[in-house]
Amino acid sequence: MTINELQLALPEIFVLSMACVVLLADLFISDERRGLTHLLAVLTLVFATILTLRVMLPPGEVLYAFSGTFIRDRFGDVLKVFSYIILAGVFVYAKHYLRQFNLFKGEFYTLSLFALLGIMVMISAGNMITIYLGLELLALSTYALVALDRDSRFGSEAAMKYFILGSLASGLLLYGMSLIYGATGSLDLATISAALGDGMGDSMLLTFGLVFVVIGIAFKLGAVPFHMWVPDVYHGAPLAITLFISSVPKLAGLALAIRLLDNGLIGLHGDWQGMLVVLAALSLVLGNVIAIAQTNIKRMLAYSTISHMGFMLMGILAGTPEGYAAAMFYAIAYAITSAGAFAVVIMMSIDGREADQIDDYKGLARRNPWQAFLMLMMLFSLAGIPVFIGFFAKWQVIAAALQAGFVGLSVLAVLAAVAGAFYYLRIVKLMYFDEPDQEAPVSAPVDFRAVLTINGVAVLALGVFSGGLISLCVSAFV
Amino acid sequence: MSEWPLLSLLVWLPIAAAVGLAVLGPRQPGLVRPMALITTLVTFVLSLLLWSGFDAGTAAMQFEERLVWIAAFDIHYHLGIDGLSLPLILLTTLIGVLIVIGGWQISDRPHLYLAAFLLLQGLMTGMFAALDALLFYVFFEAMLVPMFLIIGIWGGPNRIYATIKFFLFTFFGSVFMLIALIWLYLQGGSFAILDLHQQAIDLNAQIWIFLAFLIAFAVKIPMWPVHTWLPDAHVEAPTGGSVVLAAVMLKIGGYGLVRFSLPIVPDAAAALDWLVIGLSLVAIAYIGFVALAQSDMKKLIAYSSISHMGFVTLGLFLAFAIVRNTGEVTGAGLGISGAMVQMISHGFISGAMFLAVGVLYDRVHSREISSYGGVANTMPWFAMFAVLFFMANAGLPGTSGFVGEFMVILAAFHANFWFAFVAATTLLLGAAYSLWLVKRVFYGEVGNSAVAALKDLTGREWTLMVTLAVLVLGVGIWPFPLLHMMEASVQNLVEHIVLTKVE
Numbered sequence: 005m006t007i008n009e010l011q012l013a014l015p016e017i018f019v020l021s022m023a024c025v026v027l028l029a030d031l032f033i034s035d036e037r038r039g040l041t042h043l044l045a046v047l048t049l050v051f052a053t054i055l056t057l058r059v060m061l062p063p064g065e066v067l068y069a070f071s072g073t074f075i076r077d078r079f080g081d082v083l084k085v086f087s088y089i090i091l092a093g094v095f096v097y098a099k100h101y102l103r104q105f106n107l108f109k110g111e112f113y114t115l116s117l118f119a120l121l122g123i124m125v126m127i128s129a130g131n132m133i134t135i136y137l138g139l140e141l142l143a144l145s146t147y148a149l150v151a152l153d154r155d156s157r158f159g160s161e162a163a164m165k166y167f168i169l170g171s172l173a174s175g176l177l178l179y180g181m182s183l184i185y186g187a188t189g190s191l192d193l194a195t196i197s198a199a200l201g202d203g204m205g206d207s208m209l210l211t212f213g214l215v216f217v218v219i220g221i222a223f224k225l226g227a228v229p230f231h232m233w234v235p236d237v238y239h240g241a242p243l244a245i246t247l248f249i250s251s252v253p254k255l256a257g258l259a260l261a262i263r264l265l266d267n268g269l270i271g272l273h274g275d276w277q278g279m280l281v282v283l284a285a286l287s288l289v290l291g292n293v294i295a296i297a298q299t300n301i302k303r304m305l306a307y308s309t310i311s312h313m314g315f316m317l318m319g320i321l322a323g324t325p326e327g328y329a330a331a332m333f334y335a336i337a338y339a340i341t342s343a344g345a346f347a348v349v350i351m352m353s354i355d356g357r358e359a360d361q362i363d364d365y366k367g368l369a370r371r372n373p374w375q376a377f378l379m380l381m382m383l384f385s386l387a388g389i390p391v392f393i394g395f396f397a398k399w400q401v402i403a404a405a406l407q408a409g410f411v412g413l414s415v416l417a418v419l420a421a422v423a424g425a426f427y428y429l430r431i432v433k434l435m436y437f438d439e440p441d442q443e444a445p446v447s448a449p450v451d452f453r454a455v456l457t458i459n460g461v462a463v464l465a466l467g468v469f470s471g472g473l474i475s476l477c478v479s480a481f482v
Numbered sequence: 483m484s485e486w487p488l489l490s491l492l493v494w495l496p497i498a499a500a501v502g503l504a505v506l507g508p509r510q511p512g513l514v515r516p517m518a519l520i521t522t523l524v525t526f527v528l529s530l531l532l533w534s535g536f537d538a539g540t541a542a543m544q545f546e547e548r549l550v551w552i553a554a555f556d557i558h559y560h561l562g563i564d565g566l567s568l569p570l571i572l573l574t575t576l577i578g579v580l581i582v583i584g585g586w587q588i589s590d591r592p593h594l595y596l597a598a599f600l601l602l603q604g605l606m607t608g609m610f611a612a613l614d615a616l617l618f619y620v621f622f623e624a625m626l627v628p629m630f631l632i633i634g635i636w637g638g639p640n641r642i643y644a645t646i647k648f649f650l651f652t653f654f655g656s657v658f659m660l661i662a663l664i665w666l667y668l669q670g671g672s673f674a675i676l677d678l679h680q681q682a683i684d685l686n687a688q689i690w691i692f693l694a695f696l697i698a699f700a701v702k703i704p705m706w707p708v709h710t711w712l713p714d715a716h717v718e719a720p721t722g723g724s725v726v727l728a729a730v731m732l733k734i735g736g737y738g739l740v741r742f743s744l745p746i747v748p749d750a751a752a753a754l755d756w757l758v759i760g761l762s763l764v765a766i767a768y769i770g771f772v773a774l775a776q777s778d779m780k781k782l783i784a785y786s787s788i789s790h791m792g793f794v795t796l797g798l799f800l801a802f803a804i805v806r807n808t809g810e811v812t813g814a815g816l817g818i819s820g821a822m823v824q825m826i827s828h829g830f831i832s833g834a835m836f837l838a839v840g841v842l843y844d845r846v847h848s849r850e851i852s853s854y855g856g857v858a859n860t861m862p863w864f865a866m867f868a869v870l871f872f873m874a875n876a877g878l879p880g881t882s883g884f885v886g887e888f889m890v891i892l893a894a895f896h897a898n899f900w901f902a903f904v905a906a907t908t909l910l911l912g913a914a915y916s917l918w919l920v921k922r923v924f925y926g927e928v929g930n931s932a933v934a935a936l937k938d939l940t941g942r943e944w945t946l947m948v949t950l951a952v953l954v955l956g957v958g959i960w961p962f963p964l965l966h967m968m969e970a971s972v973q974n975l976v977e978h979i980v981l982t983k984v985e
Contacts, residue, residue: 329554373508389623389624389626389627390619390620390623390624391620391624395620399616399660399664402660402664403555403664403667403668406668407668411661411665414664415658415661418657418660418661419654419657421657422650422653422654422657425649425650425653426646429630429646429649429650432630433634433642433645433646436631436634436635437635437642437645470552471551471552471554471557474552474553475553475554478554
């Protein structure tokens with residue numbers, strides 16, 4: 005281990021230290037001054053961004069540290085920077101919610117920062133063990149976050165479900181990894197890739213290993229048929245946590261898939277492509293169709309997540325740099341848009357009741373015209389209507405799937421998008437075409453409204469000027 | 483003048499004004515309407531500058547603007563016009579002015595109403611001027627959003643059903659076009675429409691692409707049997723929404739056919755022209771009968787629109803049969819020119835008819851034909867204009883409605899006698915439903931006390947009626963400027979589509 009290696013992992017080391025600092029400092033901060041903890045957590049993200057950008061690598065360059073277990077490349081750097089930015093937004097949104105629901109505790113920030121650390125480790129993993137470590141750190145922190153409101157029956161139930169199913173999935177993933185280790189003799193992704201390239205390893209063993217690995221990935225992404233936890237956890241968790249789960253961890257899911265399937269198992273592309281096609285097709289159809297039947301907006305957005313993960317898989321399954329870039333753009337676009345949509349749900353949750361029924365949005369355009377308009381943009385973006393970012397994400401993954409020769413899947417995807425448009429339109433209809441039950445505008449703190457505005461405008465601006473972000477994603481896979 | 487980015491101004495000025503209206507509207511309610519009117523007038527004048535600087539002698543793209551938009555996929559912000567898009571842009575900017583004048587009395591959030599229309603106008607202009615397929619698609623789809631809101635917020639009692647149906651139908655149609663465009667890009671490496679025109683494609687692929695385009699544009703036009711969203715949308719939309727739908731949005735489908743379907747996949751278009759011609763004839767004849775049976779004025783005009791748009795699709799696809807029959811290219815442009823004239827003329831006439839119904843609706847709040855009778859007694863001036871527009875709709879010589887229909891029927895004779903025969907039934911049917919409506923609404927005894935209390939046109943309504951009447955008669959009597967504008971482009975198109983692209 006050299007100083008140089010430590011420097012490469014400086015952002016991770018910094019976030020780890022700060023998570024501990026926040027944990028300790030919060031002990032000495034009284035309830036009235038809890039805002040300091042919030043400030044400290046946000047500052048952590050700001051400095052992590054600076055530390056990451058300080059050694060932003062040029063396209064194509066990869067640096068290894070700690071005997072290849074840690075990778076520093078452009079793909080990882082871009083994903084990490086977006087994780088920081090989106091998490092900072094999540095912190096601001098969450099603060100408003102946590103205050104309203106008497107959950108404004110330091111643990112939220114500590115656990116979120118540890119989850120972020122897990123995400124960063126996964127993003128930079130060069131070894132199956134590193135991946136597993138990051139994954140468990142993220143998962144354990146998230147289980148605890150879901151149960152943050154310990155007096156809520158739904159929260160505890162969701163946490164328990166999530167924990168049991170998550171452990172099962174981690175176990176399957178680990179089992180798959182061990183099989184692959186057995187076949188190739190290594191846990192190092194680069195070595196595995198080389199071994200597969202040489203035709204090494206028992207193909208039966210490898211295929212079994214691959215199946216379990218793909219199941220693990222599918223579970224983390226929430227792809228059908230491993231999606232059962234998504235609606236229940238989204239529904240049961242406090243809104244601020246649902247907001248978190250629906251945004252940043254999707255970037256981690258993408259990294260998990262690309263590190264394992266591309267960096268490690270690209271030699272088995274022919275095998276895992278077929279599996280991802282099935283997962284994508286099922287997610288697209290089931291997610292969109294079941295979402296139509298939901299009257300609870302948290303569950304509706306949960307099924308919408310499932311369908312979006314189907315779209316993201318369409319990019320990954322192509323197995324080409326263009327496909328990965330499209331999937332990366334999709335994950336970033338989805339995380340930004342989803343955070344904004346849940347933020348509006350948080351804004352509407354007042355008087356100790358979460359605004360999780362879609363009827364709560366009746367006439368929002370009359371009560372809060374600006375926030376309703378921002379929500380409108382998020383919803384049209386999720387539906388994939390130009391000129392919002394969601395459209396540019398969708399057409400890229402469709403292009404990637406078409407390039408890989410999957411015309412049928414592409415047609416299915418656009419049909420699913422049309423079906424999906426219906427339930428997004430229904431919210432727009434409630435907001436704009438129906439009369440409100442009460443006239444008084446919903447209020448929210450200044451910082452909340454400012455971040456929501458930035459978020460909504462980003463959904464539009466990153467669509468109109470999508471060239472920059474697309475180039476950035478493409479440059480991550482040179 | 484030529485160094486000004488005129489097209490970009492035409493696209494972005496209304497959009498910028500829309501943002502301005504939406505933001506400033508609540509604070510300065512008095513300025514909303516004048517500001518919208520000034521914006522549309524300025525854009526209209528700019529579009530006239532475009533016309534004056536337009537060289538009708540060439541089929542090449544003019545007023546081109548080209549900037550890199552998405553470098554990774556070689557997508558450009560590329561605008562330009564030729565003789566096929568210029569008339570439609572002029573129509574769009576003109577209708578924009580009329581809509582603002584016509585929407586003067588809207589009282590529910592007028593700033594948002596006008597902002598939505600300005601946004602829509604900018605997007606439609608951008609779509610007609612786009613020379614990059616993805617840019618076209620972005621404008622094509624984005625315009626669903628303001629229209630969805632216009633019908634949904636300011637529409638009639640059943641507006642929610644109508645607007646969701648409108649949105650989903652159009653969205654459903656257009657996604658197939660997106661797949662086709664991406665497929666073309668993956669094959670040829672370019673989204674530039676002019677590159678796509680030159681791209682060689684084998685016949686099998688052409689057929690699939692043709693069908694994908696056809697679904698997208700057939701829903702927009704709309705062609706039978708995917709027309710069912712139109713009567714709903716028209717009936718429920720506010721007057722301005724109906725006008726812009728009928729006058730401009732339906733033309734997008736026709737424009738898409740001449741810009742995409744015919745030149746990109748000419749062999750498939752030639753192979754499947756029977757399909758489009760068949761559907762067009764069904765629309766012309768069958769929908770004509772359906773229109774006859776309507777008791778709601780807006781529904782009647784909506785069905786009449788579908789029937790008249792059948793002429794557009796018929797005219798566009800006659801070229802192949804003519805070339806097959808005569809072996810000559812020279813006469814084949816007649817149908818396409820006729821279709822283009824029909825689009826413009828239908829824009830004037832349908833817009834005028836919806837405004838006329840709006841005039842009555844504002845006073846009596848009923849669209850039922852049976853609620854009226856003898857309107858000519860109380861509103862003689864209005865009746866004069868309305869009768870003119872309905873006559874034009876029936877294809878009376880001397881009005882613009884005659885020119886396009888006559889050209890298309892003439893072209894149909896070159897192709898096949900029976901095509902012409904069926905198409906010509908519209909002269910009968912169109913006259914029947916138009917004149918019957920006129921008889922029931924305007925003539926006879928005063929029907930009831932509401933009609934007896936009617937006041938004749940206000941100054942604002944006079945402006946609308948006179949403008950449209952002048953245009954309807956102008957194009958009818960002297961169509962030369964319109965035909966001249968598009969002549970070179972139509973000829974170029976015909977010469978292009980008879981060449982095979984199969985290698």
